[in-house]
Amino acid sequence: RAHYQDERVETGAAGEVSDFNATIERKPDKGVITMKLDFHVPGRKARNEIDGRVHGKTGDIEVRFHLERLPLAPYAAVLPKSIAVHSGSAILDTNVTVRYNALDRKVELEGKTDIVQLDILLPPVSRHVISGLDVTAGGRVELDLKRQRLVVDEGELSAGKVHMLIDGSIT
Numbered sequence: 001r002a003h004y005q006d007e008r009v010e011t012g013a014a015g016e017v018s019d020f021n022a023t024i025e026r027k028p029d030k031g032v033i034t035m036k037l038d039f040h041v042p043g044r045k046a047r048n049e050i051d052g053r054v055h056g057k058t059g060d061i062e063v064r065f066h067l068e069r070l071p072l073a074p075y076a077a078v079l080p081k082s083i084a085v086h087s088g089s090a091i092l093d094t095n096v097t098v099r100y101n102a103l104d105r106k107v108e109l110e111g112k113t114d115i116v117q118l119d120i121l122l123p124p125v126s127r128h129v130i131s132g133l134d135v136t137a138g139g140r141v142e143l144d145l146k147r148q149r150l151v152v153d154e155g156e157l158s159a160g161k162v163h164m165l166i167d168g169s170i171t
Helices: 073-078
Strands: 016-027 032-040 048-055 061-071 090-101 106-120 130-144 149-159 162-170
Touching: none
Parallel strands: none
Antiparallel strands: 016 032, 032 048, 048 061, 061 090, 090 106, 106 130, 130 149, 149 162
């Protein structure tokens, strides 16, 4: 069980992650380090897993996130100040894979996530705080660091009643 304190966490919000298992394994013959973390949060038996591998010889990295429910309040300190979270704020139903190809210097992000009950202050969008916002995002994003190019393929973003389909690239 890991406990932590954060002055921005609401009174009564969980400040711990419990019932977790972490495994890190090094396979010298293959030059690979693998890690797996699975955990629950207090009061829920949601299955949350993070697993990945680092190839020591190539520098390639792959990390997969499977989150059924992860409250955001305990992590408020690391979120941008424009995003306010409370006890109902959470990441739900997330299956995302992040890959880094060291030789090609490409980062790829693929999957889908739902985030619920965010309060956001974005002055370019609204002068008022947007409260209780639910956001769904999915698709595939590739960042080519060599060519300084970002490609979004089959991107979908829903925020409240706004739904966008995103496809394209920018250099």
